[in-house]
Amino acid sequence: MWYGIGNTGLPNPAGAFVQVLYDGTVILSTGCADIGQGSTTALAQIVAEQLGVHVDDVRVVAADTAVTPDAGATSASRQTYISGNAVKKAAANAGLIITGKAAEMLEVPPEDLVLSEGSVFSAADPSIRVTLQEVLAQCRRDGIQVLGAGSFNPAVTGLDEETGQGVPYATYAFATQWAEVEVDTETGQVEVLRVVAAHDVGRAVNPLAVEGQVEGGCAMGLGYALMEEVVIAGGVIANPRLSSYLIPTACDCPEVTTIIVEDAEKTGPFGAKGVGEPALIPTAPAIANAVSNALGIRFYDLPITPEKILRALKARAEQDAGAGRGQ
Template structure:
């Protein structure tokens, strides 16, 4: 018999290292001799879209297209430290560092343009497509390349997240900033004869602060849900006396495209007052509530609560038999 159930789970997640630990990112921005823009930062790209997001931020501030930004990262001979690609911190922390560096570079450009164009002030100067011009008189303009020829155009900026160590006695403090919020709703189908569980529908509502790149956000949600599904239903290292028995993909199962349902996604924009353009990181939050929502849906379907994961077909069948025995014993 196949039984269906629904479950929800939510999470609030503090991004960054937290608890007063120094959470620092540094970035450099430069206009090279040919007028191109280079961003240097040690932030590692692990598929979360950091390079794309940082390029978008810098391009927005400097009035160019994203493909005009040359991005240098993961090279310790050229890049300043930006901390780890962990704790869902890169969009917020390193994004703020990139934003600050781009803003400082913009200020340096307009100040140099003022002198080059012999203007009274920097007021009403605009940046567009590597040019700086006077809005009221666009013919009064200068190219980034000409300004770079007058001397180095390179700035470095650092952003440090604000966190407060929690009081060990009272538990009070402000250990994280910002917090992000995520909620999943899922529907599952449990086959009581085979123990197989199929997730047939999923809904996600994710607070992102500001959606810098909605497509990347949706990709993060898809990936996070797939990881949570595998965590809850399939992935088992098979530890026995300290030895990993499931050491290859033949016996360590992960979800495929056939296991993951089409997700309905709701991107919630609740701007962070200190985030770059209001953005928050969502790398880990999109994974955390997936397994709890699935387990709640299993409970709704068959009335059995599981406290150990993954909830494999074998464990489902054993739990059903034990519940049947207890039911007979009670009657």
């Protein structure tokens, strides 16, 4: 599977503000809404990495439309890539003030300086250094605030109305998933025994969160493959409840083995891309292929219910019987 990151062929920028307080606390302000995927943590990690501070020193003000800069929707698998770039730029701009002040203190050109592990030092000679604390103290004495703003908009074009050609996405996620299933040919029940999911995420900012996204995506994909269906009757949803629209329980989900592939994306923050939707998309096709591999019958509509399986098996048995008579 390959899947575009961000909104298709449309500008979809995100913005961010970063301030480094004189005590070393970093305030990150971002409109990015964390709906459980862990973006608040990942964005804090990106800022910490950029400024060479500990992630615990980064406070995130997120998704408050009254005060935070717009980051666009948490959708289209875009926040790690797009807001990630925005917060990285904001942090880098704040960092320029730090390296600028440190350059005065150390008497070296600011572009030679590196921010890492709470210090500012010369890349050429790391012994030429000053602690971040000292630089911030100097900023305070000089009345300089350490602020940075950043925004990022992926390099895309609109799509040609005639040909559909263009650059819809700045980058793509790649994934392969594998499923092992057991099919009861008398009842049509399918048990998914195991899923292995390999995902190129560019760079895993937070590997535990990436695994969480992948495992959750596989569970959604399993539901999509085998049981989930909005039934519409007379224009009305006939199963609008959790008692009639069934999603997988703990007893339905298999063990998922996640393989994180890190092929750094040049335009991504520290190489990162996205993994939201990509985690869910390959699962249903993998399960459908596994069912077809088990039965030798292809299914073209989801969910692949036990009833559809039994009907297909019966149709094949009748066809085989018919062919047998013809010989």
